[in-house]
Amino acid sequence: MTLASLLVRPLSLVVACALVASSSFATDEGPIKIGHYGSLTGKDAAFGVATRKGVLLAIEELNAKGGVLGRQLEYVVEDIQSKQGESATAVKKLISRQKVAVVIGANASANSLEAAPICQNAKIPMMAISSTAPKVTEIGNYIFRICFIDPFQGAVLAKFAHDSLHAKRVALLTSNNSPYSVGLSNVFRARFKALGGEIVAEQKYVEGDKDFRAQLTAIRAAKPDVIAATGFYTEAALICIQARSLGLDVPVIGGDGWEAPQLVELGGQAVEGTYYSTYFSADNNAPEVMDFVERYQKRWNNEKPEGVSALGYDAVYLIVDAMKKIGTTDGPKLRDAIAATKDFPGVTGRTTLDAHRNSEKAAVMLVVKNGRTEFFQSVTP
Amino acid sequence: MSEFLQQLLNGLSLGAIYALIALGYTMVYGVLRFINFAHSDVFMVGAFIGYYVGRLLPEGTLWGGLIVFIVAMLGCALLGVTIERLAYRRLRGSPTLNVLITAIGVSLLLEYSGQVFFGAAPRTFPAIIPVKNFNLGGLVISTNQLAVIVVTALLVLALQFIVYRTKMGTAMRAVSLNPKAAQLVGVNIDVVISFTFALGSALAAAGGILYALNYPSIDPLMGVMPGLKAFVAAILGGIGNIPGAALGGLVLGTVETFVNGSQWSTYKDAIAFAILIIILLFRPAGLLGKFTVEKV
Numbered sequence: 001m002t003l004a005s006l007l008v009r010p011l012s013l014v015v016a017c018a019l020v021a022s023s024s025f026a027t028d029e030g031p032i033k034i035g036h037y038g039s040l041t042g043k044d045a046a047f048g049v050a051t052r053k054g055v056l057l058a059i060e061e062l063n064a065k066g067g068v069l070g071r072q073l074e075y076v077v078e079d080i081q082s083k084q085g086e087s088a089t090a091v092k093k094l095i096s097r098q099k100v101a102v103v104i105g106a107n108a109s110a111n112s113l114e115a116a117p118i119c120q121n122a123k124i125p126m127m128a129i130s131s132t133a134p135k136v137t138e139i140g141n142y143i144f145r146i147c148f149i150d151p152f153q154g155a156v157l158a159k160f161a162h163d164s165l166h167a168k169r170v171a172l173l174t175s176n177n178s179p180y181s182v183g184l185s186n187v188f189r190a191r192f193k194a195l196g197g198e199i200v201a202e203q204k205y206v207e208g209d210k211d212f213r214a215q216l217t218a219i220r221a222a223k224p225d226v227i228a229a230t231g232f233y234t235e236a237a238l239i240c241i242q243a244r245s246l247g248l249d250v251p252v253i254g255g256d257g258w259e260a261p262q263l264v265e266l267g268g269q270a271v272e273g274t275y276y277s278t279y280f281s282a283d284n285n286a287p288e289v290m291d292f293v294e295r296y297q298k299r300w301n302n303e304k305p306e307g308v309s310a311l312g313y314d315a316v317y318l319i320v321d322a323m324k325k326i327g328t329t330d331g332p333k334l335r336d337a338i339a340a341t342k343d344f345p346g347v348t349g350r351t352t353l354d355a356h357r358n359s360e361k362a363a364v365m366l367v368v369k370n371g372r373t374e375f376f377q378s379v380t381p
Numbered sequence: 382m383s384e385f386l387q388q389l390l391n392g393l394s395l396g397a398i399y400a401l402i403a404l405g406y407t408m409v410y411g412v413l414r415f416i417n418f419a420h421s422d423v424f425m426v427g428a429f430i431g432y433y434v435g436r437l438l439p440e441g442t443l444w445g446g447l448i449v450f451i452v453a454m455l456g457c458a459l460l461g462v463t464i465e466r467l468a469y470r471r472l473r474g475s476p477t478l479n480v481l482i483t484a485i486g487v488s489l490l491l492e493y494s495g496q497v498f499f500g501a502a503p504r505t506f507p508a509i510i511p512v513k514n515f516n517l518g519g520l521v522i523s524t525n526q527l528a529v530i531v532v533t534a535l536l537v538l539a540l541q542f543i544v545y546r547t548k549m550g551t552a553m554r555a556v557s558l559n560p561k562a563a564q565l566v567g568v569n570i571d572v573v574i575s576f577t578f579a580l581g582s583a584l585a586a587a588g589g590i591l592y593a594l595n596y597p598s599i600d601p602l603m604g605v606m607p608g609l610k611a612f613v614a615a616i617l618g619g620i621g622n623i624p625g626a627a628l629g630g631l632v633l634g635t636v637e638t639f640v641n642g643s644q645w646s647t648y649k650d651a652i653a654f655a656i657l658i659i660i661l662l663f664r665p666a667g668l669l670g671k672f673t674v675e676k677v
Contacts, residue, residue, distance in 0.1 A: 211595075211638075213395075214392075214646070215642060217391060247514060247521040262503070266505045
């Protein structure tokens with residue numbers, strides 16, 4: 001038990017009792033409060049602000065349709081300013097002062113890990129947005145997430161390489177000092193071999209490297225059908241440029257670490273025809289996605305929704321769906337209802353919460369075409 | 382076989398860039414007996430000048446590329462002279478350690494003002510010269526790699542010519558041999574030292590652009606690693622020795638590339654530096670350096 005949770009426990013018991021007491025006669029009371037904490041300022045502000053827009057859109061839509069359980073929804077937000085240590089304070093405030101029924105957030109796993117023990121002790125369900133580290137939901141049974149986790153993504157990439165690109169021989173290129181890349185490569189290797197494929201070459205580099213010709217020359221000698229580069233976008237772009245200049249013209253694939261405008265900016269012609277996996281694509285032409293994109297753009301000045309906006313939007317609808325099923329906002333009952341979610345139709349795909357409270361949903365594969373990313377297909381492992 | 386040749390080519394083109402930067406270290410050391418740590422940041426500024434000029438010119442033309450090289454080399458020559466004039470000249474004659482610390486200060490100043498003026502995010506370097514790939518039976522040679530090797534070879538030859546065949550070169554060697562005696566026979570030390578800085582910085586600028594052509598993502602801290610490697614290359618070849626710096630660069634680049642393409646790629650820097658230690662154990666003055674006893 002950590003120091004923080006020791007300090008919080010007595011307080012949260014009081015809070016929890018108060019909430020249980022209030023929920024029994026809550027139906028005719030004021031609005032249902034939905035708490036959200038995220039970085040609205042600071043270096044991670046892009047994620048927090050985009051999430052907020054998705055969450056707010058969902059709440060406004062629901063309120064326009066008459067609310068939930070006969071009550072309006074109220075959006076309460078706390079800014080954690082991209083700072084370590086703010087999440088705990090923010091969530092304590094949301095739970096004890098605002099008495100929120102449920103907590104949404106955060107984006108970065110580190111922030112979610114801070115807030116999760118507090119929600120767990122107060123028995124308030126928490127729905128993390130884009131925290132992909134497996135540890136987050138292991139904190140307790142009140143902690144959920146709306147995104148997939150890193151091992152899932154590795155499995156998606158393996159299946160995509162095998163089924164859609166018909167690859168038999170794959171070369172792996174891993175960023176050796178990034179736990180994200182190493183984890184993704186490990187899952188990819190295991191799953192791709194299980195599918196009957198062969199890893200013909202494995203090469204490594206470290207973040208900040210610029211010369212990949214040596215690794216790529218070794219990879220070229222192994223004659224792969226596909227190269228999987230599991231690191232981040234800067235290196236991915238340089239890898240593509242150098243692979244093409246060595247006459248290595250096979251497709252290159254990667255994970256959501258590739259998702260940044262710089263990939264195309266830096267890679268130019270060389271990243272054409274490369275693929276990466278992510279949560280959501282605004283270019284997906286499934287009717288529910290097109291519909292969501294249109295409403296989002298109408299509300300937010302023609303801005304395109306980010307992946308996290310869509311996740312925030314889905315988080316609200318998934319929670320409300322659970323509330324409607326049980327007819328109450330009581331913490332423990334709501335937790336059970338959320339945990340039982342199966343095949344919830346959201347804009348980021350059909351979501352099922354598994355035994356570890358992680359979302360199982362299709363990942364989206366994007367392809368780079370004519371200097372921009374386009375939706376390619378959805379993949380479920 | 383084709384893999385071996387390809388790795389050799391990769392290594393030589395990487396080593397050629399190290400060589401260009403190493404020349405700057407070695408020249409300043411030869412004349413002033415101190416390591417100009419700001420040199421690797423002049424390399425970075427060269428790449429950024431190339432970036433800004435390159436964006437004004439049409440991409441992929443030979444004359445455009447030439448203009449970019451000339452402007453960046455002139456700009457950096459000016460920068461090098463300014464740094465020497467403002468930071469190092471007053472310290473001439475004071476203990477070497479003071480100048481060394483100043484050099485580190487100038488280096489940090491350039492890196493962090495670079496982050497203020499250019500931004501910390503990586504930029505994409507434009508393709509300023511036409512790019513083509515030739516395929517010779519499995520060996521792919523890109524024009525960028527060729528350009529690096531050819532430009533480096535030409536610049537090293539030009540440098541040899543300047544140092545051994547011109548009046549200024551003779552003056553440089555005289556200052557290197559004995560500054561006081563050189564002054565007594567009428568050599569203007571200030572001019573010689575400014576010229577040395579200008580020449581070294583211009584080479585760093587050329588190195589910066591060649592580096593950016595091959596690895597087109599540039600940022601204000603891009604000089605740190607290549608600078609360190611070039612410094613090692615200069616010592617490996619024998620600091621103060623011009624052909625030695627070129628040889629050191631090529632050796633280091635080739636070794637690094639071969640390790641990188643093998644199973645032990647994670648240890649590439651460890652292996653490259655271990656080789657440095659071994660060579661220096663057997664040849665303390667470097668590959669081509671002459672060991673001289675310091676006279677009191």
